[in-house]
Amino acid sequence: MSARSILAILGRRAIGYALELAVEAMKAGHRGVFFTLEYTEEEIVDRLRAIGAETRLADGQFAFDSSDAIRADYIMARLATAAPGTLVVIDYLQLLDQQRDTPELMEQVRTLRSFARERGLILVFLSQIDRSYDPATKPFPDLGVVRLPNPLGLALFDKTCFLNRGEVRFQATG
Numbered sequence: 001m002s003a004r005s006i007l008a009i010l011g012r013r014a015i016g017y018a019l020e021l022a023v024e025a026m027k028a029g030h031r032g033v034f035f036t037l038e039y040t041e042e043e044i045v046d047r048l049r050a051i052g053a054e055t056r057l058a059d060g061q062f063a064f065d066s067s068d069a070i071r072a073d074y075i076m077a078r079l080a081t082a083a084p085g086t087l088v089v090i091d092y093l094q095l096l097d098q099q100r101d102t103p104e105l106m107e108q109v110r111t112l113r114s115f116a117r118e119r120g121l122i123l124v125f126l127s128q129i130d131r132s133y134d135p136a137t138k139p140f141p142d143l144g145v146v147r148l149p150n151p152l153g154l155a156l157f158d159k160t161c162f163l164n165r166g167e168v169r170f171q172a173t174g
Contacts, residue, residue: 013163019034019048019089023048025085031086031087036091045057071096072096075112082121096109133145141162
């Protein structure tokens with residue numbers, strides 16, 4: 001995985017996979033940073049312990065942020081001193097669009113993409129799938145069923161990863 005890639009992880013159980021990606025980054029000597037409004041710090045710590053990564057908490061390789069101010073400018077300010085290779089999880093893509101006084105979702109993702117490329121960071125966005133998705137008619141979700149309350153060019157992402165019933169599918173978006 002390139003340090004310049006933006007990776008979208010979509011679907012059920014994505015939080016576990018995203019934390020495993022963060023743990024792998026930490027094992028390789030990089031930091032992991034997790035932004036969320038969905039989970040408490042205690043829940044994330046419990047999940048890290050469950051996958052045997054509790055030592056990563058003590059050595060400062062992992063940071064957690066659940067501020068109500070999470071949006072592109074806030075994330076960039078928090079990552080201003082992040083070293084190249086830092087893996088950043090944003091749970092979830094739609095949280096950037098919750099406050100109507102923030103820039104449009106497309107502009108925030110563009111800004112974060114440029115920032116990540118300049119800094120050599122890896123951004124992982126978790127996303128919701130539209131409720132219309134029916135696994136009985138389509139075995140795997142795709143970009144067409146990503147839940148977007150406002151327009152967003154999904155070509156801004158370099159790679160996607162769809163999770164469904166324990167299976168994982170990676171693919172390039174371009």
